[in-house]
Amino acid sequence: MSVTTVEAVASKNPDPEVRPARQSYPAKYKLKVLAELDAADSKAERGEIMRREGLYSSLISAWRDQRDKGALEAMRASRPGPKADATKAELARLRAKVTDLEDKLATAEELIEAQGKASALLQAMRRKSADPAS
Numbered sequence: 001m002s003v004t005t006v007e008a009v010a011s012k013n014p015d016p017e018v019r020p021a022r023q024s025y026p027a028k029y030k031l032k033v034l035a036e037l038d039a040a041d042s043k044a045e046r047g048e049i050m051r052r053e054g055l056y057s058s059l060i061s062a063w064r065d066q067r068d069k070g071a072l073e074a075m076r077a078s079r080p081g082p083k084a085d086a087t088k089a090e091l092a093r094l095r096a097k098v099t100d101l102e103d104k105l106a107t108a109e110e111l112i113e114a115q116g117k118a119s120a121l122l123q124a125m126r127r128k129s130a131d132p133a134s
Contacts, residue, residue, distance in 0.1 A: 030063045
């Protein structure tokens with residue numbers, strides 16, 4: 001008769017809710033491994049590389065498909081992390097536009113003021129030239 005311990009039962013029936021995290025690889029790493037595998041001369045060398053890296057042939061095939069479709073090059077350009085918020089970008093664009101329009105308005109107001117002064121000066125000069133007493 002064998003004695004059953006809690007550890008033995010737990011090791012035989014792992015919790016189905018606990019799953020290991022899915023492994024993700026950066027595009028640079030994928031391209032490096034694919035280049036190394038393509039440079040290998042024999043199946044034995046390719047097998048050694050895959051064992052060393054802990055990779056399966058199905059994963060390598062998927063990476064080759066991605067590379068052939070250009071997905072790895074596209075992934076290389078993007079950065080991980082949260083994507084830029086569209087509303088923040090729009091807000092920044094609108095703030096820049098408001099600043100530009102305020103500058104244009106200030107310039108227009110200065111021009112209008114200068115035109116008013118020039119018009120007043122010309123009217124004063126015309127009155128002096130039309131005045132017979134001068």
